[in-house]
Amino acid sequence: MFDQIVGLIAPHHCLACGREGTLWCSACQQNAAPLPERCYKCHSLSAGGKTCATCRRGSALFAVSAATAYDGVAKQLVWKLKFERGRAAVGVMAQLMLPLVSAMPDSVALVPAPTATGRTRQRGYDQALLLARRLARHSCVAYLPCLQRHGQSQQRGATRQERLVQLAQAFLVTQPAAVQGKHVVLVDDVLTTGATIEAAAAALKAAGARRVSAVVFAQA
16 A cells, blocks of 8 residues: 555656556566576576475575566666665566466465565565565465574675575574474575575474475576
């Protein structure tokens, strides 16, 4: 409702063509860079985005699905959401992610990958939580906000190794009984090095989750 009110007062314009009404119009979305089904880590082709056998040795993630490539308008949308308080981007991003979630079994649960607390306070919202909640509302998939993030570390600009060190022991599963034996799906806006969702997936697996996958709006 808040986004609708803002849109009436100050209408959004498509970041690609400038058309009034939305940050990324449906016509321009047709030009979104598609991603092949591949292992998120080594980018080798893999049906359903499953993590390949080699990469699975060092990752708790079963599969990762991305709506589009982290480039062009998609990259602008993420920037607007994360650094310009453009909450309206959530609706556009969730719309493109919805087919990925709708194709999943009803038995899975969507778990937002929490943002660093410092960033959440700065923005006034956690973008992963907003995305997961929107996706759950428009699909038959359950919403389970059971991850909590410790510390203030922000990953932007850090190398993969630095992120892994920062994220070690960063996630706490607040409802371990709710994830035991279940297939949970992490939700995040963008995947770059993969360190964040890998750490979150490891925490969920340690808490008893049977399988951990992820769905993101964009992947580098």
